[in-house]
Amino acid sequence: NAGVTQTPKFRVLKTGQSMTLLCAQDMNHEYMYWYRQDPGMGLRLIHYSVGEGTTAKGEVPDGYNVSRLKKQNFLLGLESAAPSQTSVYFCASSSLRGPAGQPQHFGDGTRLSIL
């Protein structure tokens, strides 16, 4: 059981370039999330999705776009990368069932550097 898989694991971009990070989960989870992790700041929610075809903004959405065309995949796009987007990006998923007690399952992260 792979759980949550992120690709790529590492990437270096030049300012202004675009790229897409892919997240795939095989647990049939309804909810999926994209976070960024910066030193001393914990994780901050970029965008999330409560189901196929739906997305919503999180805490720090500016400069990012997302799509959820299939239930198992959640894509994070950077249209014009900026050095401030240098970070480690984590994808997560969770089940809809139950109240807030459902934990999120995280991928191993994508380390992105913008030069």
Place this chain on the structure above:
Amino acid sequence: GNSVTQMEGPVTLSEEAFLTINCTYTATGYPSLFWYVQYPGEGLQLLLKATKADDKGSNKGFEATYRKETTSFHLEKGSVQVSDSAVYFCVGGTSYGKLTFGQGTILTVHP
């Protein structure tokens, strides 16, 4: 809005020492509370959780009790091991599955 404040680190202990990492939360209503652990180079893993007041979560020798009166969820372990060295995050969860993270506490355990 919701917020989670946890003890700043880094925390350095000798093997078999007692561990406490403090965590307090501010939230509308009563969120579920979690401790996640992140080992070097890996993603976050759920360590334990509590979904209502007075619940005690426990796993791998770690414990935390959801204290409504003090809005706290402190993480404890009686005897830490070198393998416990990691970053620990206190997290609050809302009914829509959105998590609020503390800033993380780096724990280093020496032999």
